[in-house]
Amino acid sequence: MPLPLEGKRVVITGGTGSLGQVLVRRLLSGEMGKLEKVIVFSRDEAKQYFMRMRYLQKRAETEEVIWKDVEHVLDFRIGDVRDIHAVRAVLGGADAVFNAAALKQVPTCEYFPFEAIQTNVQGPENLIRAVRDGGLRIQTVVGISTDKACKPVNVMGMTKAIQERVFIRANLDCPGTRFICVRYGNVLASRGSVIPRFHEQIRAGGPVTITTPDMTRFLLSLEKAVDTIFAALRDGKRGETYIPRVPAAGIVDLAEVLIGDRKIDLTYTGIRPGEKIHEVLISEEESPRSVRRGDFYVIRPILPELAVPPEGEAPVAFKEYSSSDETLSREGILALLKENGLLIPREWKDGEELLR
Numbered sequence: 001m002p003l004p005l006e007g008k009r010v011v012i013t014g015g016t017g018s019l020g021q022v023l024v025r026r027l028l029s030g031e032m033g034k035l036e037k038v039i040v041f042s043r044d045e046a047k048q049y050f051m052r053m054r055y056l057q058k059r060a061e062t063e064e065v066i067w068k069d070v071e072h073v074l075d076f077r078i079g080d081v082r083d084i085h086a087v088r089a090v091l092g093g094a095d096a097v098f099n100a101a102a103l104k105q106v107p108t109c110e111y112f113p114f115e116a117i118q119t120n121v122q123g124p125e126n127l128i129r130a131v132r133d134g135g136l137r138i139q140t141v142v143g144i145s146t147d148k149a150c151k152p153v154n155v156m157g158m159t160k161a162i163q164e165r166v167f168i169r170a171n172l173d174c175p176g177t178r179f180i181c182v183r184y185g186n187v188l189a190s191r192g193s194v195i196p197r198f199h200e201q202i203r204a205g206g207p208v209t210i211t212t213p214d215m216t217r218f219l220l221s222l223e224k225a226v227d228t229i230f231a232a233l234r235d236g237k238r239g240e241t242y243i244p245r246v247p248a249a250g251i252v253d254l255a256e257v258l259i260g261d262r263k264i265d266l267t268y269t270g271i272r273p274g275e276k277i278h279e280v281l282i283s284e285e286e287s288p289r290s291v292r293r294g295d296f297y298v299i300r301p302i303l304p305e306l307a308v309p310p311e312g313e314a315p316v317a318f319k320e321y322s323s324s325d326e327t328l329s330r331e332g333i334l335a336l337l338k339e340n341g342l343l344i345p346r347e348w349k350d351g352e353e354l355l356r
Contacts, residue, residue: 004233006033008139011094013081013123014101015040016047018190019144022222023098023229024051028073032230038073041090042101043080052076081123088130097141098229099124102160104146109156110273120159121166128170131177138177142229143167145183145241147218147279147323150286154274164241168301171238180236182228183299184244185218185279185323188340194251195342198258202344206264208255211271216278216323219254220246221340231296237308239301243281243290248323249333257333258344282321290316297321 010027012020020040027038042048055074079086081101091097102120103109109116124143131138145164148157167179189195194217201208224244232242255266271277282290282297289300291313301307318325328336337343 003031003033005035005096007036008033008095009037009039009093010035010096010098011039011041011090012098012100013041013127014099016042016044016051017100017102019187019222019225020098020100021051023100023226024074026223026226026230032233035073037075039075039077039090039094041077041079041081041086043078045078048076048078081126082118084126084129087123087126088134091127091130091134091136091138094136095139096233097127097138098144099127099141099163100144102144104156106148106154106156106274107272109159110154113155116155116159120156121162124163124166128166128174128179132170132174136177140178140180140233141167141170142232143179143181144229145181147183147185147281148276149183150280151283153276156274165302168239168241168303168306171301171306172303178236178238180232180238181241182225182232182243183241183281184220184225184228185246185248185281186220187225188219188221188336189342190222194254195258198255199344202259202262202264206259206262207267208259208264209267209269210251210255211269211275212277213252213268214277215251216248216327217251217254218246218248218279218281218323219328219336220244228296231294235293236298237300239303239306241299243297243299243321245295245297247328247332247336248326249328249336253327253330254333257330257337260344278322278324280320280322282316282318284319287316287319287321292316 012023014020024038077090079090101123103116143163145160149160149164152158152161164181167181170179186193198208228242228244236242286299291298291310293313297316
């Protein structure tokens with residue numbers, strides 16, 4: 001059976017972000033097939049430059065990535081998902097699209113809500129318009145969402161929730177294209193997330209700031225995030241949303257494991273604008289439409305026109321999938337951080353790069 005992306009042309013919007021960079025590496029490895037082209041589409045020319053140079057410098061190395069082909073396969077395009085003209089241009093000839101472009105910082109979206117709307121809602125709509133109005137033969141579009149889209153209380157989550165619905169609805173307008181989504185929680189060490197902030201605070205001697213002592217979050221690695229995307233690509237049906245089965249942790253426990261035996265204080269600062277105490281990946285309203293599929297949960301589409309029988313798949317056994325349900329012990333957090341190379345060295349020298 002051929003691999004899903006064998007000989008295909010792929011576009012990654014927001015491809016210079018933390019997730020985008022891991023996604024590019026995994027795609028170039030050939031695990032989903034030997035691609036004809038991987039196009040990184042983003043508006044940050046500096047990140048594109050450094051990313052391009054890193055790949056060109058490594059092309060002779062013998063790692064899992066097919067470096068000898070990278071100059072031919074990997075391409076970079078400057079553009080913004082807000083710009084329909086740029087979107088139409090970059091999607092020409094593409095077979096699959098991964099939409100990782102987003103404004104994702106919760107407080108930023110609260111202070112600049114319309115900016116979030118333009119990137120997180122208008123951007124996906126531009127992708128759909130380009131496919132629909134241009135008659136493009138794109139086979140699959142994968143929308144990258146977040147746990148904050150489930151029962152949203154902040155602008156970031158609200159715009160991502162609308163993104164999910166916009167993509168699901170697009171299956172009715174673009175019958176030749178499969179639109180699917182993935183939804184997951186806090187990605188370990190992604191740019192702007194809690195662990196890099198804790199690292200910097202610990203490196204500076206503290207204090208480590210936490211908004212509230214009872215806060216919990218789902219935790220998954222960038223590799224697991226890409227695993228979720230690939231699972232949806234392989235097996236997802238039109239309008240479905242894939243959810244990884246991942247651990248959760250108390251943020252106080254996470255901070256104290258990172259601090260270890262260092263003499264560093266914790267300070268509580270209060271909830272930030274738009275912040276939740278706990279996150280939810282599957283709501284009580286979504287659980288009747290959700291099934292377990294291998295290592296993932298799958299939410300079937302809300303629109304009856306897209307509904308298909310679950311075909312004997314096991315339904316979920318919970319009303320709600322929340323980060324407060326069951327959290328890792330400190331030993332479990334320690335093991336997870338070790339596995340992902342995120343423990344701070346006992347002696348952290350100036351200029352040392354810990355995060356990838």
